[in-house]
Amino acid sequence: MCLDELQQLFNILKESFISIDNLFTIPSTPYKEKIIRKYASPIINALPVKGRYIFTGIVKKIRNPKSKLTLNYPMTYIENQIIAKTLKIHNLRPWWNKKAVICLSHDIDNVEGYRYTKTMAEIDAKYNIQSTFNFITHDYKIDKPFIHSIAHAGFEVGLHGYNHDQGFAFRNPKKIKTEIKMAIDALDTEEVVGYRSPALSISETLFQVLSEMNFLFDSTMQIASPFYYSVKLPYPYYFKKYDMWEIPLMVQDDNYFRDSSNSENDILGSIQHFIKDIISLNGVMTINMHPHIMTDNRKFYENFIKLIKQFSNDVAYSSTRSVIKYAKTNINNS
Numbered sequence: 001m002c003l004d005e006l007q008q009l010f011n012i013l014k015e016s017f018i019s020i021d022n023l024f025t026i027p028s029t030p031y032k033e034k035i036i037r038k039y040a041s042p043i044i045n046a047l048p049v050k051g052r053y054i055f056t057g058i059v060k061k062i063r064n065p066k067s068k069l070t071l072n073y074p075m076t077y078i079e080n081q082i083i084a085k086t087l088k089i090h091n092l093r094p095w096w097n098k099k100a101v102i103c104l105s106h107d108i109d110n111v112e113g114y115r116y117t118k119t120m121a122e123i124d125a126k127y128n129i130q131s132t133f134n135f136i137t138h139d140y141k142i143d144k145p146f147i148h149s150i151a152h153a154g155f156e157v158g159l160h161g162y163n164h165d166q167g168f169a170f171r172n173p174k175k176i177k178t179e180i181k182m183a184i185d186a187l188d189t190e191e192v193v194g195y196r197s198p199a200l201s202i203s204e205t206l207f208q209v210l211s212e213m214n215f216l217f218d219s220t221m222q223i224a225s226p227f228y229y230s231v232k233l234p235y236p237y238y239f240k241k242y243d244m245w246e247i248p249l250m251v252q253d254d255n256y257f258r259d260s261s262n263s264e265n266d267i268l269g270s271i272q273h274f275i276k277d278i279i280s281l282n283g284v285m286t287i288n289m290h291p292h293i294m295t296d297n298r299k300f301y302e303n304f305i306k307l308i309k310q311f312s313n314d315v316a317y318s319s320t321r322s323v324i325k326y327a328k329t330n331i332n333n334s
């Protein structure tokens with residue numbers, strides 16, 4: 001019975017002697033990075049979309065001058081190797097009777113992305129994928145009937161912020177709360193229960209505010225980033241302190257299209273690598289594809305969807321919200 005199997009999976013994690021609570025600790029961002037994010041963000045945001053993208057590209061190029069694909073895969077970590085070894089004996093199918101689950105999300109960072117949202121929703125619908133669209137509400141004009149149509153079509157409407165402020169998590173709590181509230185009001189749908197922070201900035205203050213505003217989950221922490229703090233484990237985690245879930249992010253199109261240069265085959269090979277890892281871990285693969293990046297890579301995007309669908313015997317495809325609701329119902333957290 002699959003309900004028991006999800007509980008069984010979480011029991012195995014609990015008994016694995018891996019300190020999950022320690023891994024899911026909100027990292028404190030280094031002072032220098034905080035300052036850069038806080039003060040550079042208003043300047044970058046004043047640039048036109050293309051300029052902003054090029055600027056971020058240059059910054060990443062300084063960090064990775066040869067544009068080599070630098071990624072960690074879940075099984076790189078000893079913690080996951082240990083978990084996979086135990087799981088092998090159990091042969092669980094904990095996610096709707098599948099071994100693993102893929103959550104496809106789309107962060108709509110700017111007006112270019114917003115314009116391409118409808119097309120992306122059509123492609124996802126064609127392949128029967130219930131994805132999550134995370135909106136910003138200030139940087140482009142939100143058309144409420146359009147948001148409602150996305151929700152009606154079975155997609156998840158999530159929040160990516162008021163504007164794409166890279167230093168958002170480091171603002172004062174009052175500002176954080178006010179802007180999130182304005183953004184929720186602009187989306188005008190009761191469906192918004194999930195959040196992903198712009199530029200993945202994170203802090204205790206941000207989580208505290210999300211918790212006060214009754215968010216069900218956040219999806220900002222990273223699983224296997226080669227540059228930033230990573231939780232390593234590809235599973236949803238319940239933060240007792242905030243009465244809120246975290247569903248960490250595995251990989252984004254940025255990693256392939258902005259931070260490095262790769263052939264389509266290399267990218268699809270890398271994504272396949274992630275999927276195989278996730279299957280052996282009974283995990284959740286959250287993958288974020290930005291519409292403003294996919295607008296120039298439509299053929300790639302369809303090939304990507306075809307690739308992930310090849311694993312449908314073993315993998316479920318779900319919005320982030322559905323995974324959390326499923327976990328919330330079926331896991332005893334006490």
Ligand SMILES: [Zn+2]
Pocket residue numbers: 107108109160164197198199
């Ligand atoms: Zn973003």
